[in-house]
Each structure stands twice: as C-alpha cells, then as structure tokens.
Amino acid sequence: MADSVGFIYTFFLTAAVIYVSAIVIIFGVKEQPIRSKEAKRVSYSRKDVLIHIFKQPLLVVTMLLTFITQVGNFSIQPLLALYIHDLHGPVNLAFYAGLAFSATGLGNLLFTRKWGDLGDRIGHDKVLLALLILSSILFIPQAMADSYVMLVIFRFLYGMALGGIIPCTTAYIRIKAPASMQGEVLGYNVSFRFLGNVVGPVIGGIVASHYGIPAVFYVTAGIFLFGALFLWAVRSHAKTNERSV
Template sequence: MMMIATSLVQIANFSLQPLLSLYVKELVPHTNNIALLSGLAFSATGFGNLIMTRRWGILGDHHGYEKIIGYLLIGSAIAIIPMAFINSMTLFIFLRFLFGIVIGGLIPLTTAYIRLASPISIQGEVLGYNQSARFLGNVIGPVIGGELASLFSISFVFIFTAFMFLLTYCLLQMSMRSDRKRKIELH
C-alpha cells in the first residue's frame, strides 16, 4: 500500500509541474518575466522542502512514520487548495513555499517506513520497487494534469491534486486499520 501511496503522491505533485508556467502567465498576464516568476514559484517549493525535510524525519522517528505521513497528506491537500483561487503572484509563491514545507517529508518518511517494514534480506529490492512506483507517478502525473487542464482549467488541477492527497490518506488509513486488525487476530 505504501508503494501505491508513493505513486499517488507523485501523480498528484507532478500533475501540476508542467502547468506552473502557464498558471503564472494567468496570474501575471502583462509581464515579460514569466520564466523568472515560474522559476521562483517552482523553487519556493524546493526551499520549503529543504528547510523542513530533516524535521519531518525526526518527527517520524519519534512519533511514528504512519502518523506523520497522515498529517503530511492532509496538510498537502490543505496547502494546495488555496492556489486554485488566488490572483496574486506573491501569494502563489508563498503558498508554494508552504506546500514545499508540508510535502517535504512524504518521500523520506515513506522510504523510512518501507525500510522499517521490509525484511533486511529484501530491503534493496523493495526500495527499488518503491522508486519505480515514484517514477510511475512522475510519468502519469503530468499527462493527467495536462488532460485535466485542457478539459477544465489549471485551477481544477489544484483541486484534483488536493483530492489525490486526501484519497491517499484514506487508502493508507484503511490499510493500516486492516493491518492492525490482522495483527490483533494473530495474537
């Protein structure tokens, strides 16, 4: 289930990547700096990631990876929704930064969880499958995002992305509940 979650997170995140420049053009139609502003919006997420990833890892180590992953999935959905409704480039960059803070823990914590849950003898193989799941999301996400933007709007893709984060949260919760129930029945 965690590998499916990895794929869904990447589909959600990458559904927006090819659309960022177009969205910036919608936000600031009368500028010659689309490339620079798009770069700032894209980098703001990376900067948020950079400053919080280690902290999310520490929180996962102390409070449990599943719990923090759940918070991050909900936080990612909450952080992305306002981006669909704004008309300010400054606010967009700020929201991208906040989104980066929240999403920054998802990849390391899912990797840590998979490593913890996998037998040592197959950890490399399982982590390889997880990487493949990530890259599958990287391939599928932009295609879905582009199609949704062409059918509806770029703003709709932000809503779709939030939905994907919430769907992933629900699937993980159901999976963990099922795992806990199975463990109780075995004892």
Template sequence: MSIEKRNLWIMWVCNFIIAGSMTMVMPFLSLYIETFGEFSDEYVQRWSGFIFGITFVTAFLMSPIWGRIGDKYGFKPILLINGFGISASIFLMGFMHHVHGLFLLRLVMGIVTGFIPTSIALIAKQTPKKIAGETLGILQMGTVSGTLFGPLLGGVMADSFGFQYTFIITASSIVLATLVVLFGIVEKSNNESKKQKNRPSRKKVIQIILQHRMLVSVMGIAFIVQAGLFSIQPLLSLYVSELTSADNVAFLSGLAFSATGFGNLLLTKRWGKLGDDIGYDKVMMILLILAATLIVPQAFVTDLWQLVILRFLFGMSIGGMLPCITAYIRMEAPFELQGEVLGYNQSFRFLGNVFGPMLGGIVSGYVGISSVFYVTGGLFLLGFWMLWWSVKQTRKVKKPSPRRGQ
C-alpha cells in the same frame, strides 16, 4: 566521526551535486531541440515531452533490479556505475544533432538513474531504526537543495557558455561527485546477504510486499505524492502567466516552483524526527491532509504572491513524505531485501513522475488549469484514506482474540 556519519555527509554533498547536475539541463531542453533544425512548435513540444518522460520510464523498470544487485553485492558499486553512466550520457548529449539520438541517450540515462535512490538505500541500511526518519530527512535536504539550484545554474551557464559546454560542465561535476564516492564512502560488507544461497526470487519478493498491506499502501502513497508534485509542474508557467502581466514569466514561474522546494527544505528533517518519535504512519496521514488542504486553495488565487505563499506552505507539508516512507520500509522490510524493496518503492515514484504530467495535461485540457489543483487534492485525500484503512486493518489483525469465558 563515525563511518556512518561520514557516509551520510558525503552522500549529502554528492546528492546535492547529482540532483543539481541532472536538473541543470531541464530549463533549456526544448531550446536545445530547436537548434537541431527548423521545427514547428508542436513538434518541439511533443519531442520535449517524449525526451523528458523516457528517462522515468526506464528508471521505473530498473530501480528494483539495482536494489536487488545492491542487496547482494553492496550499494557502493551501484553508485559508481550509475554516477559514471549518468555523466557519460549527459556528456554525449552535448554532441547530439538529432532528436532521436537525444531521445536514445535519455533512455540510456534512465537505466543508470539510480544514484540518488541507491544512496537512500545505502544510508537507510546503515542507520538504526529509531533515528531513520531524521537521518533520511537530512539526506533528502541535499537532494532538494540541488534540485532548487540546478535549473537556475543551468540557465545561467547556457546563456554564458552555450548548450554544449553546459552539458560538458554538468557531466564533469557528476564525475567529480562519483570520485568522491569512490574514495570517500566506506560500506560495511553484509556477509549474511552474500552467504545467503536461497535468496528469494523476484517473484517471491513481490509476494512478500503484496502480503504486507502497509508496504503496498506506503508505496501507493509514494506514487500519489510524486504524481501530485508533477501534475501542475509542466503547466505552472502558463498558470503564472494568467496571474501576472509581467514580461519575465519564466523567472516568476521559477520562483513559484522554487517556493515549494524551499518549504520542503525547511521542515524535511523535523518531519522525519517527528516520525521517529510518534510513528511514520501518523506523520504521513497528517502530511496528506495538510497537502490536500494547501493545494486546493491554489486554484482560487488572484495574485502571484498568493500562489507563491501557498506553494511554500505546500512544500513544508510535503517535505516529510519521502523520509517517513523510506524509514517505514527500513523498519518493516527484511534486512537482506531492503535494497530491492526500496527499489520497488522508487519505481512507484518514477511512475508518479510519468503519470502526474499526463494527468495534469488531460485534466487542464478538458476543464482548465485550476481544476488540476482539485484533482491533485483529491489524490492526497485518497492516499490518506488508503493509509488510514491499511493501519486500521493491520491493527485489527494484530489485535489478540479474547479468550473464551472472559
């Protein structure tokens, strides 16, 4: 087995563990805050939102920095720093007795929440351009699988062992994954990047991105996709409760949420391979139209089974976005700057994670939960128009001018 293939499968397993471990604590975060004292429901809900969101805010700021360091010194050291940093943050969360301390630890965790983005940069940089979409699709399957099973396993462990031991077990599993990276990953040194003395400044890298219309559009789509995914997520349990009179609303909400992940898992690799064959921009436009078409009908469902089926189909359409976006950046960005450019792309995704729940909360507060699906569908159509316009303008610029006299 080649080094590149071995690295891919090692990172698949590690991303599964990391993604699963980081989502284990999400089902009981608000319940954990309640153990700190006698608080009102409003206080717990407000701090749950703050503590959940602060991780993405700091991660948004740090992603390009980790990418720049990775381009210069290699991605393996960044994986180790982030892996051990995440595990230490989660371990200490198990010993917190105050919301401010938990908030601070989640803030620190955001600083080192670069393991999965860095793994994407590592695999993207070692992968030939012609198979980048398929390869990155395989890698994403590990992340999606971990995200699916993490909350379920976290809930079971919290009920069985208690909150504190769940944090300790979660931290230990992340340490294990990081040790696998330490002893298993072989990163080919990029001597050209290390020898490069006149490396562009961060300001110059931003100018390079802004001058490339398609790169800006692709990063904008990364933001839209994440905002669309997260816009309904905090409201899903409330929406499910409107559709059913069953007592186990939490389980049914998890089923509706997981349906998107299973659909995502099913076609991620195939969408990536199709991008390799016909072009990543074409596949992204197809997926944006499908996503808009499949999310709007979710506002009209009258039974839970209808919502689950639509969420599953929606997951199938959205699954190819990340590998196609990453593969496109791999194709277009200068080789020595790919980690940093992918870092900026990841920042857009983290920003979408913050913007999406805010948008969903504001829209649902004024005109109801169903309206969130309309707004999200509109976002996907906006992304399609933005990408279509960028492709059209790019082709117009590249088209040679006719010679005089012809």
C-alpha cells in the same frame, strides 16, 4: 539563466553541473560495504522479495502512496508556468516560474529533517497520514490565488508538507524490509515514483484542457486526500487484525 542566456544554453549549463556532480561522486564518495551478518548470509530471489512485499499491506500501500504523491506533484508542474503567466504576465516569466518551483523546494529543504525526526519518534505512518492531509488542504488555496505572491506562499507551505512524505515512505520501507533485500524493495518504490512522474502530467493536461488550470489544483487535492483515506483504511484494518491475533 533562461532569461539571461536563453533556453538552449540553460541545457548546456545544466548538463555541465550534472557532469561535475558525477565527477564529485566518483572521486569523493566512498561506499562502505554492508557489515550486517544477516545481509551476507541470506540471499533473496525476486519471488521472495515480491512475496515479502505483498505479505505486508502497509508496505504495498507505501509504494502506492509514492505513486500517488508523484502523480499529485507532477500534475501541476508542467502547467505552472502557464498559470503564473495568467497571474503575473509575460515579463521575466521563466524567472518567476522558477521562483515558484524554488519556493516548494525551499519548504522541502527546511522541514524534511524535522518530519523525519518526528517519524522516528511517533511512527512514520502517522506522520505520512498527517502530511497527505496537509498537502491536500494546501493545494486548494493555490487554485484560488489571485496574485503571484499568494501562489508562492502556498507553494512554500505545500513544500513544507511534501518534504516529509518521501523520507517517511523510504524510512518505513527500510524498517520493514530486511537489509539484504532493501535495495530491490527501494527500487520498486522508485519505479512507482517515476510511474507517477509519467501519469501526473497526463492527468493534469487532460483536466486543464477541459476545465482550466485551477481545476488541476482541486483534482490534485482530491488525489492527496484519497491517498490519506487509503492509508488510514489499511492502517485501521491492520490494527484490527493484530488485535484479533
């Protein structure tokens, strides 16, 4: 769209799509009221919700991992077009940058359900740990890509791993939080997510300005690895406490 009609009209067209989506939701989506007796009977204050969150270390870690994931994901996104310019050149740059973004989204689309199903069977925390490690590994080849095609391939593979992180964190929160407080707990989780959207580009810009764009990929790989080690440490500590009890 940007190459065909320009950036200004792309904003207008995107706004139109969002408007149509809102109309579809307003008239096409019918929300069912919560039938849970527990949800109707119990009412939690903000203090109760926060106490419930902090009493469960893995619930806190899940929210922090949401933040870490978004920091890692958005650290490179504002710089990706510049990186593609270096690999491919200025010809149809907007299209090729969009294609690289879409490759990640396609990996998400194809594997999100599979990761969610696996989490239902073996545990969402286990799947989350594996995907954080896999995301860390798949960021390194992106820094070493010597062609646009190689970058797109590894962006797609990274998207496959990323596609399971958000569903697993959301599912874990829904499991650990009572129905009548799930909305507020998920709201806190989304707040951490958008905080990562703010912090990630800042970190990426600082690293790129000092060490170059490829360094951002290595830093991001380290961020995902840190998240995996953090989750593993808290899981091990929680299991140790359960055995002692």
